[in-house]
Amino acid sequence: MRVxxxxxQNELISKFESNFEIQDDKNEGDxxxxxxxxxxTIGVLYVPDIDLKMAVFSNAGESALNEGAxxxxxxxxxxxxxxxxxxxxxxxxxxxxxxxxxxPKLKAGDHFYIKNRDSKIYKYEVFDTREVSPINEFEKVLxxxxxxxxxxxxxxxxxxxxxxxxxxxxxxxxxxxxxxxxSFTLSLFEIGLIAIATIALALLLMSIIKKDxxxxxxxxxxx
Numbered sequence: 001m002r003v004x005x006x007x008x009q010n011e012l013i014s015k016f017e018s019n020f021e022i023q024d025d026k027n028e029g030d031x032x033x034x035x036x037x038x039x040x041t042i043g044v045l046y047v048p049d050i051d052l053k054m055a056v057f058s059n060a061g062e063s064a065l066n067e068g069a070x071x072x073x074x075x076x077x078x079x080x081x082x083x084x085x086x087x088x089x090x091x092x093x094x095x096x097x098x099x100x101x102x103x104p105k106l107k108a109g110d111h112f113y114i115k116n117r118d119s120k121i122y123k124y125e126v127f128d129t130r131e132v133s134p135i136n137e138f139e140k141v142l143x144x145x146x147x148x149x150x151x152x153x154x155x156x157x158x159x160x161x162x163x164x165x166x167x168x169x170x171x172x173x174x175x176x177x178x179x180x181x182x183s184f185t186l187s188l189f190e191i192g193l194i195a196i197a198t199i200a201l202a203l204l205l206m207s208i209i210k211k212d213x214x215x216x217x218x219x220x221x222x223x
Contacts, residue, residue: 004096005096005098008067009053009055009068010053012041012055012067012068013044013053013055015041016041016043016044016055016117017044017115017119039057039063039064039067040057040058040059041055041056041057041058042056042057042058042071042078042116042117043055043056043078043114043115043116043117044056044114044115045069045088045112045113045114045153046112046113046114046179046182047103047106047110047112047113047153048111048112048113048179048180048182049105049106049110049111049112049182050102050103050105050106051102052100052102052103052112052182053182054068054069054090055067055068055069056068056069056070056071056078056088056114057069057070057071058070058071058073059071059073060072060089065089065090065091065099066091068090068099069088069089069090069099069100070088070090071086071088072086072087072088072089072154075087075138075141075152078114078151079116079118080122080149080172081149082144082147082148082149083143083144083145083147083148083149084144084149084150085141085142085143085144085150085151085152085169086150086151086152087138087151087152087154088151088152088153089153089155090103090155091155091156092104092155092156092157092159092162093159099155100153100154100155101159103153103155103166103168104129104155104157104166104168106126106153106168107126107129108126108127108128108129109125109126110125110126111123111124111125111126111170112126112151112153112170113176113179114151115179120175121175121176121177121179122172122174122175122176123172123173123174123175123176124151124170124171124172124173125170125171125173126168126170127169127170127171128142128168129167129168129169130166130167131157131164131165131166132164132165132167133163133164133165134163134164134165137165140167141167141169142169148171148172149171149172150169150170150171150172151169151170151172152167152168152170153168153169153170154166154167154168
């Protein structure tokens with residue numbers, strides 16, 4: 001359930017903000033140590049325009065992407081510095097998790113926020129969105145100019161086909177004290193479910209009306 005996933009994200013974020021590592025009392029020994037290393041939380045991504053709040057891990061391995069978002073190693077880090085473009089990626093969701101399913105809704109002028117280990121909150125403004133082929137993809141990632149600092153949000157598109165990558169690049173605007181409240185938004189998956197349910201309900205109503213008409217015609221025919 002998506003409610004369960006949101007609760008999971010809140011748990012990860014709470015532990016990050018409390019300076020705790022991700023823990024799982026059921027795991028011990030080397031396996032536990034590897035899991036903790038793979039799921040090292042380095043920040044939190046907030047995108048109020050699409051109601052997204054997600055832990056960001058230190059790498060983009062499958063373990064990280066199944067839990068939240070991951071930083072692609074070698075692209076930078078979440079602490080802004082000049083002429084950097086840190087790429088944060090995640091899956092575009094499934095039947096149980098939204099993950100980055102709504103990231104392709106972002107457009108120029110939207111904002112997202114990243115909270116780092118030092119508790120500083122950085123505000124980014126989206127100025128470029130594009131779909132690119134995965135072939136030589138990183139040659140198409142924007143290079144900062146004029147000593148600017150970028151963060152790019154990346155996911156697969158379109159949903160179910162995943163033939164391309166969607167990139168939303170934001171430019172560092174300022175450090176802020178607070179993050180705005182999120183806007184309510186439906187995921188593409190939820191919109192699809194609503195559409196299917198609406199069609200099913202319409203077909204059911206048409207079937208009921210048709211049966212009623214048949215009964216009425218049969219009743220009139222007997223008179």
